Amino acid sequence: MKNTQEYIRLSQLLAKQLTGELSSIELEQITLLEKEEDKKDILNSVREKGIDFDRLERYQSFNLEEARKKVDWKIRFVEKSKKSSLIKMLRYAAVLALPLALAVYMLYVADTTPSNKLEQVSVEIQPGETKAQLYLSDGRIVDLENQENKLIQETNGAVIEKDLVGLNYQKQHQTNNSLKEVENVVVTPVGGEYQLTLSDGTKVWMNAMSEIRYPVQFSGTTRKVKIVGEVYFEVAKNAGKPFIVDVNDVEIKVLGTQFNVSAYPDDRSIQTTLVEGAIRLKSKELSGILTSVDLSPGIQANYDHFSKHLDTQVVDVDRVTAWKNGKFVFEKESLNDIMRKLERWYDIKVFFQSNELKNKRFSARIDRYGNINDVLEKMQQTTNIRFDIKNNIIQIKKN
Structure with missing residues (x-):
């Protein structure tokens, strides 16, 4: 039973790796498993098999509930016969982790029928485009892909303009300082990018699979936003009200500058690259002690999620920000x-x-x-x- 549970866990990790959905902790787990000879052999055996695209199409239209019933029956049969090999056990254990691990069974593990030879197929894979979703404070979701001008009403009375460039909070048609502070969130999907201008005039460029949370109007003594993914900022200068970017374990404080932040959940580090001006980063070490570093233009700060270590290096700014251009x-x-x-x-x-x-x-x-x-x-x-x-x-x- 212990071995079966181990193979199930192994198949789950492998399936997530094949589909690019491993967390940082799971990545460390699979790295450790690869050091064990028996596990390493299984992993290499499965990885080296080619994808059968015919199976892929069947997988994409697969009935998961029916698959579970069939797999349950097969596992009971295998346990009774006691004749299954390690690879067979992996095959059925993987399917237990449906829908992710089903990909291993359908795409990577061969059955008794010979697989078709993989051929190169010329296809037109489209690049990304301007598209995103706006999440309003009352739960409404606005699709921003359509570039027609539009006014969007918030619950606190503010009216946000969506122009040909993107969302523009600086052009709010109602700027009453007594309005209740509410937050909006913009999310770009896979293959999406978007631009917006915050109420203080700060310009924001969002790469694919990114998110930014911000107040409709900045109040108080700071201007604070929170991001995930990759975002480029051109911060409006305001010496009396610092601009703060919250990125998980890192806080970036600026007065007025241009910089790029890359903080995808599946990347090992948070990278902050200064284009012009000056910024200060604060982060927490493993010991719990707060550390800070000041950046000058052309310097990139890297904060490692695992070691909690913050270091800096000189980089080609044009390379880092090329996606924006x-x-x-x-x-x-x-x-x-x-x-x-x-x-x-x-x-x-x-x-x-x-x-x-x-x-x-x-x-x-x-x-x-x-x-x-x-x-x-x-x-x-x-x-x-x-x-x-x-x-x-x-x-x-x-x-």
């Missing part, structure tokens, strides 16, 4: 990091044949609004890897 700029960047960025922007799913491929490094300057095939072809020409594509699934293999 419609470009992808990669400078000796790992394929794993590159593909995570492409997943967010092109709404794709990426699978690596082996962990070794994730560490390959590339340099490139590419149009962010171009065809993803242009990006992949440039990488494929310079190394011994290939990209197999069908629909929005990309599998990366050794050539």
Whole structure:
């Protein structure tokens, strides 16, 4: 029973890794498991099998409830026969973790029927576009994809304008300082980006899969917002009212400046890059002691989620902020990091044949609004890897 539970847990972790949904703690767990020879063999065996795209299509339309019933029956049968191998046990254990682990069973674990040979399929994968959702204080959700001018009424009487650029709180048609303070949230999906101007005139650019929470009107002695994902700020100067960005364990304090923050939940670190002006970062170490660092232009601060350590380095600001200007700029960047960025922007799913491929490094300057095939072809020409594509699934293999 203990082994069965171990294999179930292993399959859950593997399924999440294959679908890019591992948490930072689970990533550490699977790294430790890879050091155990028996677990390592299973992981490598499953990863090295190619994706069967015919199965993928069946998986996408799969009836989960029927699958559970069939799997329950198969597991009971296997336990009675006592003839199953380790790989078979993994197969059925994985399906217990439906719907995530079902991907392992359907895509990566072969059955008795031979799999079809994977072929390269030329497809048009569209780049991201301007789209987001606005969450109002009373729970209403406004789809911001339509770029037509529109006035949006808040519960406190404020009227927000949505113009051709994005949301503009500076143009509020009612600016009564006695209005009750309410918060709004803007969220960009996979393949989305958005711009907004806050009530103080601060301009905000949001990358894909990002979120910002802010008051409709700033009151009190500070201007405070909270973000997830990647956001570029051009902060309006106000010496008497500091602008504060809350990013999980990091607080960024500014008076008026331009900077970029990348704080995706699946990234190991929070990266804050100063373009101009000056900012101060505060963070909490493992010991609980608060530390702070002042940045000057061209310096990037990295706060590690695991070690709680904050350090700085000189970076190419143009590379870091290229996404805001419609470009992808990669400078000796790992394929794993590159593909995570492409997943967010092109709404794709990426699978690596082996962990070794994730560490390959590339340099490139590419149009962010171009065809993803242009990006992949440039990488494929310079190394011994290939990209197999069908629909929005990309599998990366050794050539």
